[in-house]
Amino acid sequence: MEQSYPNLIPALPELWLALGALVLLMLGVFRTNHVRRTVNNAAALMLAVAFFLVFAVGPTHQVTFSGLFVSDGFTLFMKALVLLGSGAVLVMSKPYLVDKDIFRFEYPVLVVTATLGMLMMVSANDMLSLYLGLELQSLSLYVLAAFNRDRQRSTEAGLKYFVLGALSSGMLLYGISLIYGFSGTTNFTILAGLYSGGATPSVGVLVGLVFVLAGLAFKISAAPFHMWTPDVYEGAPTPVTAFFAAAPKIAAMALVVRLLMGTFQGLVADWQQLVVFLSIASMVVGAFLALVQTNIKRLMAYSSIGHVGFALVGLAAGTTEGVTSLLVYMAIYLSMTLGAFACILSMRHKEGMCEDISDLAGLAKNQPRMAAALAIFMFSLAGIPLLAGFFGKLLVFLAAISAGLYTLALIGVLASVVGAFYYLRIVKIMYFDEPADAFEAPESRSIGLVMGVTAALNSPLSFFLISPLVAWAGAAAGALVL
């Protein structure tokens, strides 16, 4: 009798969010937009509670729901990042949504359901739960991308994301079916057992793995599966873009890492070349195509593609320290991206929000603090020493060199030099150019707070934080890689 009731404790954060999302939805549906502010605040509070629940569940290895769901040190790390990303975006969103007159109660609810999907992705221990979490997340994101439904660009972004997303889900499912057909199981633990002893996998499993990887590469927007990213980033409302850049990327990356390192670690030799290819393609695409962008959201899209490439350098190493470096990289990436989007969300003229890079001209005179913060993020994204972004790059290249991937590391550092150019260009526009129209002072205190905190995290103060972060990421990676 006992076995028929699964242990719910490891899934506490997910259950909390699922119940909460339903309550908020009901509240919104029946009380409509009178309660949108309450719903928004309640959603932020729920994410905060979920954050603590994640820590309450703790880093012990627990499997539940008949092996579908896992909770360990790795999920703890990734869930903490996802919740930080979602929460920070949620508290920054309101001014923009109000400005565009799309501040509706559905927004926080969708953010919560998307976050729920992400947490399930992180904790997936089976192809089924993987797909379930991924689709819950994706469907919420499709709607969010088209949230500004009266605007053509936003609906176009939503539709484009949906069509391409469906395609990638199709590939993913096809790959899962192949793996199931040739190995007889969808469970990660069993799969890991099958291939850990150096057993040669059948071709079917490998082909399936390639399809699954292609589907997931779409979700992390690694080149050559990145085509949707710039259009969706540009078309979607800016807070949604910030959300895209922050949380889902981390969740999808967690999936990729769990699948490749936690499950198919025995097949490193087979998938390594794929990851190397994805990594190189992403770094190169991200670096070169960003050079010609004039819209800052598009620029951030290419930047995020490039950063996924750098993070994958760590994965390509196929070692525990490689995973550690990837985790550190994603954590630093999260802080840089949130900060940069906090600045983008503050780009407001009298006529409304703006998103052209040229609008930043002379920002250093009009809004010196915001300019300084954005400069810190740009130098950090470029990976210049003294700022946090450098440590991320240092660690992934360290992992690559120790695994003997010299070509990959060489292409990586060259791509980072090209990338430095466009980050510097933003600094140049802010500091060297003559002022354009001044932005209005940011009215939202929460945006300022996010901007300030992330700027401090990326500044040389990060010297004191890197050490504990690396230790924590190392513990998380150790929990995953057996």
Added chain:
Amino acid sequence: MSESWILTALLVLPLGMAFLILIIRGDEETVNKNARHAALWGTLFNLGTSLLLWAKFDPTTADFQFVQKLEWIGDVVPYHLGVDGISVLFIVLTAFLMPICILASWNSIQVRVKEYMIAFLVLETTMIGVFASLDLFLFYLFFEGGLIPMFLIIGIWGGANRVYASFKFFLYTLLGSVFMLLAVLYMYFAAGTSDITLLLQYDFDPGAQKWLWLAFLASFAVKMPMWPVHTWLPDAHVEAPTAGSVILAGVLLKMGGYGFLRFSIPMFPLASQEFAWLIFALSLIAIVYTSLVALAQEDMKKLIAYSSIAHMGFVTLGLFVLNTQGVEGAIFQMLSHGIIAAALFLIVGVVYDRLHSREISRYGGLVHIMPRYAVFFMVFTLASVGLPGTSGFVGEILVLFGAYKASSLLAFVAATGLVLGAAYMLYLYRRVIYGDLEKEDLKDMLDLSPREMAIFVPLVAVVLWMGIYPAPVLDVLHVSVDNLLANYNAAIAASEPVVEAVAAGGAH
């Protein structure tokens, strides 16, 4: 050692002062004034601390002194500082030039003074960090970190074409350095440590040495700069504000030479021997070619920039002849050039502040209205030429001795550089200072103010002191250089039997 806090103090002081300036509040006038004073006192205090370092430095040992080592980032990057005879004087040089830079910017910088001073103080920390690091990663951190403040200094307070110059500076240097970063990562795994003191003992595989040496060359050659990757320097110098040029010529260029001394030569001795011809060729081209280019310049700052490249050619030549005179001469030349080039840029800055032109043809006959200026200009011109009694002479003559020991041809070609150097510097001096005072707007130019005198007097004193009595400087260098060369020769000697044995094995 109990005084190990000195190096940390040198790093923390400017940062702390930068933070203080950051939180200054008030109306613009007051903020500017306070920022200037805070920066001046901060850098002066750091100068005092660096002199204390020099005074307490023990020149009888080649070991690292004032060593401080703390755990930092995991077990990858420790916080590990220390100096030996090679690095200690570069720290003093940096600390010496900083207050001069602040004074030189006193009136010429009127916009965003606060940010300007912060940038300079942060830059000082990174520069001292480069010379004091005893850990590869820490070194790289400071080496690259200095790019950000310098990029901003050129880009915000620079001349008309500042954006182009700042980008070129940043990207050139970054591109060179990322190769070094890869080499650093490789070394970390090959030797199992990033500790420079241990790496100095480690014998890298001869095959790997070549690649590592070339990777470090990519970085240091750009920084130095060596021909043909020197083209960023004239642009950066011309566009940078005066104090930016001073720091660029005075300290940043020396990081390349310091890098050769700290890494390339002692860690990759076999590759250094093998590639010495490359360095010789590039150095001689730099000496002759850039001297000729300097002759043709119409812009004062550009002329001095090209002369810097030629002088750096002497430095690289001296370093890689790898004998005592050559290496000591190269280090001395770096220190002396740090003072002289800095002084020359300040000299240009004086007339630029008054007339806002660097064109040589805009000037002429300044001796009639600015006699004190003419005297200072003359001293530095002659020092740059290498007149006996000035510091320029000591460095160049030692390098030439060293080069002559290696090959008389090297010395011959390098010596033509001295002649050309005299030609372009004296030609510059004649065009600016001598002649009739014909141009109307020159006639009411003021001679040096007391503030400017305060800048130049210590520079002249140091130039003459290093020229007349160089012993205190050379004494500091001596033991460390001997140790460097002894290790180098031992490594070369150790590798030769291996080569013979392999050859003999092949014959069997």
